[in-house]
Amino acid sequence: MARKGLNRLLIALVAAILFCFIIPHVILPRLGFGVVLPFIYVPGEPIPGTPLTNTFLVTILTSIVLVGFVLLATREIKEVPGRLQSVFELMVEFVDNLTKNIVGPKSRKVFPLTATIFMFVLFANYIKLIPGFDSIGVLECAGPSQKSSPDHPVAPNGYYSNGSTLYVTTSLSSGYRATLEDYEYCEKVNGKASHSETGAATPAATAAATAAATKEAAAAAPASADSGHGEGGATAVTAEETLRATLTRKVDTTPGLKIADLSAEEKALVTEGPGGKLTVKNPLRELYFITPFLRGPTSDLTLTLAIALIAVVMIQVMGVSENGGAYWFKYFDLPALGNIGNPKKPVSGFLGPISFAVGLLEIVSEISKILSFAFRLFGNIFAGQVLIFVMTFLIATGLPLLFIGLEAFVGVIQAFVFAMLYTMFAGIAMAGHHGDEEHEEEHAHS
Amino acid sequence: MEQALIAAAKAIGAGLAMIGVIGPGVGIGLMVSGALQAIGRNPDASGQIQTNMILGIAFAEAVAIYALVVALVILFVLG
Numbered sequence: 001m002a003r004k005g006l007n008r009l010l011i012a013l014v015a016a017i018l019f020c021f022i023i024p025h026v027i028l029p030r031l032g033f034g035v036v037l038p039f040i041y042v043p044g045e046p047i048p049g050t051p052l053t054n055t056f057l058v059t060i061l062t063s064i065v066l067v068g069f070v071l072l073a074t075r076e077i078k079e080v081p082g083r084l085q086s087v088f089e090l091m092v093e094f095v096d097n098l099t100k101n102i103v104g105p106k107s108r109k110v111f112p113l114t115a116t117i118f119m120f121v122l123f124a125n126y127i128k129l130i131p132g133f134d135s136i137g138v139l140e141c142a143g144p145s146q147k148s149s150p151d152h153p154v155a156p157n158g159y160y161s162n163g164s165t166l167y168v169t170t171s172l173s174s175g176y177r178a179t180l181e182d183y184e185y186c187e188k189v190n191g192k193a194s195h196s197e198t199g200a201a202t203p204a205a206t207a208a209a210t211a212a213a214t215k216e217a218a219a220a221a222p223a224s225a226d227s228g229h230g231e232g233g234a235t236a237v238t239a240e241e242t243l244r245a246t247l248t249r250k251v252d253t254t255p256g257l258k259i260a261d262l263s264a265e266e267k268a269l270v271t272e273g274p275g276g277k278l279t280v281k282n283p284l285r286e287l288y289f290i291t292p293f294l295r296g297p298t299s300d301l302t303l304t305l306a307i308a309l310i311a312v313v314m315i316q317v318m319g320v321s322e323n324g325g326a327y328w329f330k331y332f333d334l335p336a337l338g339n340i341g342n343p344k345k346p347v348s349g350f351l352g353p354i355s356f357a358v359g360l361l362e363i364v365s366e367i368s369k370i371l372s373f374a375f376r377l378f379g380n381i382f383a384g385q386v387l388i389f390v391m392t393f394l395i396a397t398g399l400p401l402l403f404i405g406l407e408a409f410v411g412v413i414q415a416f417v418f419a420m421l422y423t424m425f426a427g428i429a430m431a432g433h434h435g436d437e438e439h440e441e442e443h444a445h446s
Numbered sequence: 447m448e449q450a451l452i453a454a455a456k457a458i459g460a461g462l463a464m465i466g467v468i469g470p471g472v473g474i475g476l477m478v479s480g481a482l483q484a485i486g487r488n489p490d491a492s493g494q495i496q497t498n499m500i501l502g503i504a505f506a507e508a509v510a511i512y513a514l515v516v517a518l519v520i521l522f523v524l525g
Contacts, residue, residue, distance in 0.1 A: 042518075042523055372508065376508035376511065378515070379508065379511030379512060379514065379515045380507070380508075380511050382515065382518070383511055383515065383518065386518055413504060414504070416500075417504040417505075420501060
């Protein structure tokens with residue numbers, strides 16, 4: 001068994017070195033492909049022409065996968081379960097134990113939404129670990145941010161405050177600052193009108209290239225040789241720009257280039273530094289970023305806010321269904337107000353107004369529950385996604401594997417925490433305002 | 447020149463925002479210490495104690511994540 005394990009480890013290592021290091025950092029640069037800086041983007045990217053986002057697509061996909069999984073697992077329920085059925089039984093039993101431990105005998109009311117939240121968030125967190133998510137997408141020309149250059153009012157993605165400024169050709173290098181000329185060159189090369197002319201160009205709708213990349217490698221920057229002239233705008237790629245661009249790419253990607261290898265016109269554009277290191281005098285680079293087709297749904301604040309809203313509304317529904325209209329006295333403590341000056345209830349009579357004010361503060365607490373649910377899940381998953389991007393960009397061999405493992409762990413924990421918190425708050429709501437003593441007795445028995 | 451200033455300010459802002467994770471770090475340490483002491487006193491209850499400890503850690507971690515989100519927003523979203 002140890003021998004088999006060793007074989008598998010060796011195969012995995014060889015595959016990792018081949019696909020994560022040799023192909024993206026040795027072979028592809030020689031062919032002219034570069035490394036794209038990860039483009040970290042908080043909202044979901046819209047699909048052009050529709051109000052839907054790529055995270056919404058994956059939400060639908062997750063639902064289909066989840067329903068498919070459950071249907072497959074429960075198709076023929078056997079006494080001795082098969083693999084899918086036993087996994088499903090594990091999840092259902094886990095949520096059942098959770099609700100029974102927290103809520104007690106009323107767990108049947110709370111169970112459906114708890115199970116839904118747990119399984120949906122779990123699947124949503126795991127589906128983004130499949131290779132292809134966040135890495136396959138549409139290449140778009142990067143652009144400046146509005147605040148850094150006032151004569152380019154529209155950033156490529158339609159949002160004003162993001163600008164890509166670094167262009168990196170090798171891993172572990174800090175990159176070069178891109179210039180306005182670079183952005184314009186990219187747009188010219190891809191046949192789009194430059195922004196200063198039309199001001200309304202949306203490259204997202206007319207992206208020139210769609211490239212596929214492995215999860216570890218970055219996307220390609222196609223060579224300028226195959227592009228045509230600008231069709232929408234009046235600017236076309238000049239021969240001098242093409243020369244500068246190809247020369248810059250050559251100098252960037254071949255580390256051992258000597259000045260003797262260049263042609264005469266190319267030699268005029270470079271300076272030779274100490275040790276034969278070449279620098280192009282006026283470099284011109286194409287800068288792209290990827291808008292992914294598929295993106296993990298829980299990394300979008302929209303989805304987490306939606307689930308949080310549903311959960312908090314259902315907490316109120318649970319409270320009302322168990323306690324009737326008296327549930328609202330938790331927030332508007334009218335009995336306490338009515339008891340002021342009542343000699344039979346000395347404590348409530350004296351502290352009535354305070355109880356009422358505390359009840360009003362409970363409304364604030366409910367709002368903060370919504371925000372805390374949403375941001376906890378969003379923050380964990382989005383931060384994990386950014387971490388994987390940055391780690392993949394720095395060292396593509398092996399290092400992202402550790403972080404993908406961390407993501408797997410965090411995905412389970414966050415699904416569990418969301419479901420458990422919902423169950424606990426629902427249990428508190430169902431117990432009612434003054435039912436705490438009875439609830440403690442029940443809890444001690446179970 | 448202005449771009450360099452903006453980039454530098456972003457970096458400083460993100461760094462300052464991450465000072466906020468000291469709190470959750472200390473909090474998680476205290477929680478786990480309490481949980482370990484409780485398990486030491488009562489090993490039979492270790493399952494329940496562990497569950498509650500994980501819950502508490504998730505709460506504290508959420509606060510750290512809020513700080514991280516602010517840092518990321520400063521770095522990548524704000525102009």
